[in-house]
Amino acid sequence: MTNASRRALLGLCLAASLAGSSVATMGCSTLGPKGSEPDGLPHNGTGPYRDLDADETAVRTPSGAAISIGGTTIDTAMVASDGSLFYASATVTARPMPDAGPLDDAGVALDAGVALDAGTPDAGPAVVRLPGPDWSQHEARSVHRSAPRPPTGLTYGAHSPGFEPGTEILTASQAWEGSFVTDPWALVRGDGSVLLYYAAEGGIGVARASSLDGPYETESAPVIAAHDDAVPRRPSVIDTHLLTGASHPYLMYYEESGVIRVAGSSDGVAFAPIASLTLPPMPARDDRDGAELAVGGPAAIVVTTPASRSIVRLYYESRRSNGNVLLTLAASSDGASFEAFGRPVVEERDRRFPSPAVIDERISLLYQWSPEGPGTSEGTIFVGVAPGGVRLAPEM
Amino acid sequence: MHHDATHALSVRAARVLALAILALGASGLSLATAARVSAQPMDTYGMGSRSVAMGGAVTADVEDFSANYYNPAGLARARAARIGIGYFGAFHEMSVDDLDSNIDPLRGIVLGLVVPGEIEGVRFAFGLGVHLNDDYISRTRSLPGRRPRWELYDNRPRRIFLAAHLAIRPVEWLTIGGGISFLSYSTNTLAIRGNLDILMPERRSHLEHEIRADLTTIRYPQVGVQVQPLPELSFGAVYRGQFALDNKLQALVGCEVPDDPFCTTSLSFTGFGDPFPGYFSLLSQAVNAFVPQQISLGGSWSPTPDFRLNVEVTWVNWSAYVSPVGRSDITLRIAVPESLRDMIRVPESIMGSSPQPALFQDRFVPRIGAEGVILRERMVEMRGRGGFFYENSPVPNQVSLTNLIDSDRFVFSLGLGLRLSDLRPLLPGFIQADFHFQYSLLPERVMTKTSLVDPVGDFRASGQIFAGGATIEVGFE
Numbered sequence: 001m002t003n004a005s006r007r008a009l010l011g012l013c014l015a016a017s018l019a020g021s022s023v024a025t026m027g028c029s030t031l032g033p034k035g036s037e038p039d040g041l042p043h044n045g046t047g048p049y050r051d052l053d054a055d056e057t058a059v060r061t062p063s064g065a066a067i068s069i070g071g072t073t074i075d076t077a078m079v080a081s082d083g084s085l086f087y088a089s090a091t092v093t094a095r096p097m098p099d100a101g102p103l104d105d106a107g108v109a110l111d112a113g114v115a116l117d118a119g120t121p122d123a124g125p126a127v128v129r130l131p132g133p134d135w136s137q138h139e140a141r142s143v144h145r146s147a148p149r150p151p152t153g154l155t156y157g158a159h160s161p162g163f164e165p166g167t168e169i170l171t172a173s174q175a176w177e178g179s180f181v182t183d184p185w186a187l188v189r190g191d192g193s194v195l196l197y198y199a200a201e202g203g204i205g206v207a208r209a210s211s212l213d214g215p216y217e218t219e220s221a222p223v224i225a226a227h228d229d230a231v232p233r234r235p236s237v238i239d240t241h242l243l244t245g246a247s248h249p250y251l252m253y254y255e256e257s258g259v260i261r262v263a264g265s266s267d268g269v270a271f272a273p274i275a276s277l278t279l280p281p282m283p284a285r286d287d288r289d290g291a292e293l294a295v296g297g298p299a300a301i302v303v304t305t306p307a308s309r310s311i312v313r314l315y316y317e318s319r320r321s322n323g324n325v326l327l328t329l330a331a332s333s334d335g336a337s338f339e340a341f342g343r344p345v346v347e348e349r350d351r352r353f354p355s356p357a358v359i360d361e362r363i364s365l366l367y368q369w370s371p372e373g374p375g376t377s378e379g380t381i382f383v384g385v386a387p388g389g390v391r392l393a394p395e396m
Numbered sequence: 397m398h399h400d401a402t403h404a405l406s407v408r409a410a411r412v413l414a415l416a417i418l419a420l421g422a423s424g425l426s427l428a429t430a431a432r433v434s435a436q437p438m439d440t441y442g443m444g445s446r447s448v449a450m451g452g453a454v455t456a457d458v459e460d461f462s463a464n465y466y467n468p469a470g471l472a473r474a475r476a477a478r479i480g481i482g483y484f485g486a487f488h489e490m491s492v493d494d495l496d497s498n499i500d501p502l503r504g505i506v507l508g509l510v511v512p513g514e515i516e517g518v519r520f521a522f523g524l525g526v527h528l529n530d531d532y533i534s535r536t537r538s539l540p541g542r543r544p545r546w547e548l549y550d551n552r553p554r555r556i557f558l559a560a561h562l563a564i565r566p567v568e569w570l571t572i573g574g575g576i577s578f579l580s581y582s583t584n585t586l587a588i589r590g591n592l593d594i595l596m597p598e599r600r601s602h603l604e605h606e607i608r609a610d611l612t613t614i615r616y617p618q619v620g621v622q623v624q625p626l627p628e629l630s631f632g633a634v635y636r637g638q639f640a641l642d643n644k645l646q647a648l649v650g651c652e653v654p655d656d657p658f659c660t661t662s663l664s665f666t667g668f669g670d671p672f673p674g675y676f677s678l679l680s681q682a683v684n685a686f687v688p689q690q691i692s693l694g695g696s697w698s699p700t701p702d703f704r705l706n707v708e709v710t711w712v713n714w715s716a717y718v719s720p721v722g723r724s725d726i727t728l729r730i731a732v733p734e735s736l737r738d739m740i741r742v743p744e745s746i747m748g749s750s751p752q753p754a755l756f757q758d759r760f761v762p763r764i765g766a767e768g769v770i771l772r773e774r775m776v777e778m779r780g781r782g783g784f785f786y787e788n789s790p791v792p793n794q795v796s797l798t799n800l801i802d803s804d805r806f807v808f809s810l811g812l813g814l815r816l817s818d819l820r821p822l823l824p825g826f827i828q829a830d831f832h833f834q835y836s837l838l839p840e841r842v843m844t845k846t847s848l849v850d851p852v853g854d855f856r857a858s859g860q861i862f863a864g865g866a867t868i869e870v871g872f873e
Binding site for chain 1: 492493495496497498499500531535543544551741743799842843844845847848849850851852853854855856
């Protein structure tokens with residue numbers, strides 16, 4: 001319909017409407033053009049994160065994974081500021097049999113977070129098995145780095161969200177580390193030097209390198225040591241110079257005994273524990289969510305909002321009484337007192353070890369361990385994007 | 397003789413009174429009947445090229461058909477019957493966080509007429525003004541409550557406007573006018589029926605939908621006065637009534653009572669054995685567009701016959717604004733068979749929304765406009781015009797649940813008028829062509845949220861609007 005004829009029809013409809021004639025207006029059932037939609041709306045990193053597909057990550061097996069290596073289980077991963085992926089992985093030594101029965105080592109203290117004590121003093125401990133690899137079936141874990149791929153054909157971002165298998169950069173070498181290193185977290189400083197935090201049997205350590213390419217030299221002692229039965233895990237360190245009111249130039253968030261703790265440092269190497277974070281339990285949406293028993297797996301990132309204020313987004317696991325894990329978020333302006341989001345940022349209930357990366361003010365990625373997918377031994381790393389309507393590759 | 401004169405005077409007075417009652421009564425009557433009416437495009441973009449070019453500062457100085465919006469009292473100043481028609485367009489470049497908000501352009505016809513007359517020496521005039529958009533009679537958008545939207549520009553102007561006014565000039569220095577403006581709005585019902593396949597919804601579902609929109613008119617009053625104590629000096633005042641568009645959207649999927657023989661929206665879920673019924677109801681009631689009551693006071697000074705300067709200020713009662721985030725009630729019922737209840741979970745209740753206070757603030761809009769003769773020949777006169785007005789945003793910082801986007805607005809306008817007169821015997825009157833260009837600058841505004849985990853978060857908004865148009869009027873003296 002041309003504008004002229006549409007206008008004429010609208011005029012007739014208006015006249016009929018003014019005359020109050022419902023019969024005459026019956027003929028006016030014409031629809032105007034569909035209204036335009038904005039190119040994008042503001043988003044604050046609260047999800048829900050949509051898993052990228054194979055076209056977006058260029059990883060086909062399993063489809064849409066951020067990285068996949070045959071015969072190898074990927075543990076935790078994080079993306080450094082240059083787009084490199086740091087991850088811990090181990091080769092499978094023996095595949096668990098389907099009829100092997102329940103595992104009896106689910107509660108080993110060496111890998112905090114795998115299992116939780118959901119029991120009561122009267123009833124005795126009842127171990128809640130959380131999703132996660134069985135590391136007793138693997139070689140020792142080590143840390144790898146995978147360089148970023150060029151963003152061929154991508155609509156957003158400087159680097160591809162998918163990665164090729166990387167090279168090993170860190171293995172257990174110090175006595176306190178025991179047999180493995182895992183949970184890498186790379187912090188690139190202004191001069192290009194790198195502090196690589198990681199977890200091992202004796203606590204959390206740091207390795208230094210003059211550049212992302214290494215070599216990485218570890219310290220002879222952990223920066224946060226295990227004590228009694230508590231083994232610190234999953235370090236995440238931020239540079240606080242953009243924050244208002246931060247107590248230290250560097251803050252480390254880590255998991256210990258089912259809570260998230262924060263430690264401070266003036267040089268990024270020597271850390272002193274400050275406190276445990278006060279995070280209200282995330283309520284269940286329905287009976288599938290269960291109740292929160294513990295939190296862990298923190299991963300923090302400093303972002304600057306469109307209002308030019310810098311805040312810390314802390315993604316973490318809410319571990320539930322029925323064995324599910326919900327990934328959620330809290331935020332802070334000083335790095336110490338956090339406001340909890342109170343809802344999951346990922347729909348799935350079996351994702352773990354979140355790690356954020358920011359593409360711009362609106363678009364963020366969340367790398368997560370997932371047990372899904374053929375071709376993986378016991379899970380690999382997937383990556384989600386928020387807002388979910390954003391595609392990182394051109395429409396086919 | 398004295399008796400006749402008294403009688404003649406009383407008859408004249410009665411007729412004047414009758415005209416005054418007609419002029420004012422229409423608006424008085426409409427005050428009682430116009431509880432709910434709709435937004436209008438003229439509040440944002442103006443009406444008629446001459447008036448827009450002068451920044452809209454014409455409350456004390458208008459006599460063409462745009463008086464139907466700016467001040468109906470000006471109709472009685474017209475000495476010739478005038479018929480005008482014009483075309484207008486506005487194009488938006490609005491962005492949020494540097495992303496284009498894609499506000500649709502607004503284009504349409506403006507037209508109107510002014511028919512003056514005289515009864516017993518008392519001049520009066522009837523006026524009609526129409527704004528007819530190209531694309532819509534009325535557009536309704538029901539957006540999620542938290543979704544950011546340019547509140548004053550996205551949907552509000554997309555209405556038809558029609559105004560009918562009557563004005564009288566009981567004495568040479570005074571004109572009074574009033575009347576009713578009409579706008580269109582709609583009530584919409586969406587009904588969906590059919591089969592929805594759970595396993596392959598896109599390929600094996602068969603759904604039909606029906607949209608029913610009832611177009612209704614709504615009315616609001618407008619009354620104005622112009623006082624001209626000296627030939628070179630004029631003052632004007634106008635009152636425009638408040639109105640709000642009550643937008644009701646109802647969506648029905650399935651039958652509330654299964655197997656209801658009168659239900660035409662049956663919905664079945666298939667793909668898992670025997671089909672089972674479902675029912676979804678959404679009732680959304682919100683104020684889709686609101687225009688606050690306004691009072692404009694203006695003055696016009698013409699120190700020479702070739703130059704005119706207009707100033708005015710408008711009070712806009714935005715504090716009465718009703719939030720567009722309205723009430724919504726959602727019902728979902730699916731009779732899931734026992735065997736599928738582990739796979740298909742139906743929430744016990746779905747939380748709707750409740751109105752959030754908008755907390756808008758009143759504003760005063762200063763306007764200034766000028767007009768000068770550029771060229772005057774025997775049959776031709778060309779006038780140049782310019783204007784400016786400033787609107788501070790009535791929208792408060794969006795710190796919490798709502799995300800109504802707005803910014804201050806600086807509006808600059810330019811125009812040109814060409815008048816051909818002494819056209820007899822071709823035309824016993826004149827032809828006037830007016831053109832205008834209007835530029836609006838909406839400087840960047842930053843909204844900072846109280847909550848650090850607000851899903852929308854902080855945002856920046858800014859924009860520009862380019863508008864223009866032309867009007868041709870023919871006057872019959």
